[in-house]
Amino acid sequence: MKFGDILLSALRGVTANKLRSILTMLGVLIGVGAVILLMAVGNGSAQRVNSLITSLGTNTLTIRANGQSSGSQEITLAVSKKLAAAGLGHVKLVVPEATTSLTVSSTSTSESDVSIIGTTPAYFSVSTATIASGASFTDAEDTAADKVAVIGSTLATELFPTGSALGQAITVDGDSFTVVGILATQTSTGFTDPNSEVIAPITRVQRSYTGFGALTELMAEAKTSGGVTAAEGELGVELNQLLGVSATTSSNTSSTGTATGAAGATGAGRAGRTRGAAASGATSASSLPYSITSASTLLSTAEASATSFTVLLAAVAAISLLVGGIGVTNVMLVTVTERTREIGIRKAVGATRGAILGQFLAEAAILTLLGGILGVIVAVFLSQFEIDGTQPVIIGYSIPLALGVSVAIGVFFGVYPAGRAARMRPIQALRSI
Secondary structure (H helix, E strand, O other): EEEEEEEEHHHHHHHHHHHHHHHHHHHHHHHHHHHHHHHHHHHHHHHHHHHHHHHHHEEEEEEEEOOOOHHHOOOOHHHHHHHOOOOOOOEEEEEEEEEEEEEOOOOOOOEEEEEEEEEEOOHHHHOOEEEEEEEOOOOHHHHOOOOEEOOOHHHHHHOOOOOOOOOOEEOOEEEEEEEEEEEEEOOOOOOOOOOOEEEEEHHHHHHHHHHOOOOOOEEEOOOHHHHHHHHHHHHHHHHHOOOEEEHHHHHOOOOOOOOOOOOOHHHHHHOOOOOOOOOOOHHHHHHHHHEEHHHHHHHHHHHHHHHHHHHHHHHHHHHHHHHHHHHHHHHHHHHHHHHHHHHHHHOOHHHHHHHHHHHHHHHHHHHHHHHHHHHHHHHHHHOOEEOEEEEEOOOOOOOHHHHHHHHHHHHHHHHHHHHHOOOOHHHHHHHHO
């Protein structure tokens, strides 16, 4: 029996019971569509995180206390100034940050738990925060601890819904600040909204809210992307001297005290700051009073996490594809039972076991292939829409992979019913008529 004849016979078998075939293909459709779409969601999420981290600039570094520092080993504003004035060859800027959360009010409304960031004007050069209207506070205003602030776009709209916030007065925990600038809208990720924050001179924030102790973190910018590693080493050596870290402690850790894990993902979205605690190596975080994390470290860790996340999503979706394959087996077993007479007659007139086997395998493959193609169409259509804020990005190889797996599953699960049909003896098949 020729291949064309087997294929034609299989098509007739598939169309003989249209509703059953449609329901079988629906199971495969859902499985294939889920695999492609969930892999696309994972890929889109990975690209989004990567773009946020990349936007920080590959020459950005973050220095945070490891949670065990105290007294002379605290990273304070004085340490920040000495670090900036040290003349490190590969370091361009060092920017301090002191952060807290307070209630911010206007004359008509108030917002609670707003992030208050105390820093210097250089912050707007290192971070991804850009000013859409107005201007940053100046070095003179920072030195004088003036009550001026730059606020996020969302906060500006919430506090002043009927007009511009620029030049208006806001109250931060009872203190009145003048709004001198409004930030451009930023992508929101993590646990805080970068569009609902107040950025003010660090001298004022420390004087009024946080005190003059340890800073939340330092941001540093290397002069070039290629000099990040060298800048990281220089910062580590200088910090060891400023904080009085012994040579023994330093030698038992990485030479720079670099945290090898990822900082909290919140930092990528909030103007290039790492807000989560950095996961460090076995010895560096436990021995050094600080950790240094570069954007490239975050990027590599995020890529590894995204790959694992995508694989996990694909594995979950593959379960539905497996269920669809089991449905194919069920349908083919019913088909073989219903077509016992046809099998007996065909064998009686000379059809070989290979021809019978090929026909039923072809039917299973056709069902899964058609279901797979429809699944691809549905997945491509749904990928045009954002899912929970993430734009799915279809991975090129996921389409042929899902189609190939669906056909393979159809053939695999069709082997038993097809083999059962091929093994029938003509006399037994005809006896059941």
